[in-house]
Amino acid sequence: MKTWVRIFTVILLSIALFISCNTGKKALQQGNYSEAVFTSVQRLRDNPDSKKSGETLRQAYPLALSTFKLEIDQLLKSQNALKYGGVADKYETMNRMADEIQHCPAALKIIHNPEIFTEEGAAARQKAAPEAYEAGINLLKQGTRTSAKNAYYQFVNTDRYVPGYKDVQQKIQQAKIDATLKVVVEQVPVPGRYKLSSDFFYDQVYSLLNKTSKREFVEFYSPEAAKKLPYVDEILMMEFDDFVVGSTYDKDSEKEFTSKDSVKTGSATIKGQKVDVFDRVKAKLTIHRREVVSTGVLAVQIVDARTNKPKATQKFPGTYTWYTEWANYNGDGRALNQQQLEMCKRKPLMPPPPQDLFLDFTKPIYEQLKGFLNNYYKNIE
Secondary structure, eight states: OHHHHHHHHHHHHHHHHHHHHHHHHHHHHTTOHHHHHHHHHHHHHHOTTOHHHHHHHHHHHHHHHHHHHHHHHHHHHSOOTTHHHHHHHHHHHHHHHHHHHHTOHHHHTTSSSOOOOHHHHHHHHHHHHHHHHHHHHHHHHTOOHHHHHHHHHHHHHHHHHSTTOTTHHHHHHHHHHHHSEEEEEOOOOOOGGGHHHHHHHHHHHHHHHHHHOOOTTEEEEOHHHHTTSSOOSEEEEEEEEEEEEEEEEEEEEEEEEEOSSOEEEEEEEETTEEEEEEEOOEEEEEEEEEEEEEEEEEEEEEEETTTOOEEEEEEEEEEEEEEEEEEEEEEOGGGSOHHHHHHHHOOOOOOOOHHHHHHHHHHHHHHHHHHHHHHHHTTOO
């Protein structure tokens, strides 16, 4: 077993080695020189004797430097309003390449003196911060969610170039608020006796939206929390079009059974002697089944809060059937098996309370609703 484990481990490492080498070489062939550098350095950390990775690094590093320097010259000569940001990012990548090589002895044997652009990068960042900040200000003035989101990224870049530049932290917060889609999730109206179950269903949906959405620019609010907002963008409305809890249906089924083997059914006197009489026996089994069916349809509507026009609508059906079974028989019980006899000892069970039945029929509705909401909000811009 240990031998096979070692063999399997060697195979996996060989596959990883092959993929890694090919990835670096492919990046080099496609002109992604910096990617080729990072990949080959990582490979040399794992396997310092890798000739393929060493050769990839030897070719890719000077090509990456010359390409970045040319692109920097072109940016500086351009009218691009964000040119210093591009320049700073390129210097940052070149410095990261140098740092990776310096921390890999095998890579240092190939690239002895990787170039570092500390002063150039710092100077570019000082010029990149005000241009990104100004771009963010102009984007905020446009007053749309999309422009606010782009402003947010510009302010984040500003803080990355020069941490704490002016009031950039406040601008980041403002842009985030303006860029975020604010959705109020309305309560689900139901009769009072189902309120506890309805509240539980609502809490499930609300928790799903807030804890698993993972969306940077969407926030969900309860009606109470939404009162503190200056405005909301969308309203998520849920209502049960129709639901019935606890409809009861009784069904009976009958079947006759005959014992597999002959059993003693009595006795008889033959030639003056008393003997046992054996025969196969029969019994008619009646199975009683009581079903309690709960069903409903949830209507979901996402409404534009400003125009009051629907943006998406959907209906989700759900059904839950609870049942209890018991039985009785006529005839000889020896014709029945143990399971059937046990069923004849049962009494009909009481169904769960209406609150529980309500929750049970909403479970399949919740699963459908979860997919619908995830799909709707996954591509929110």
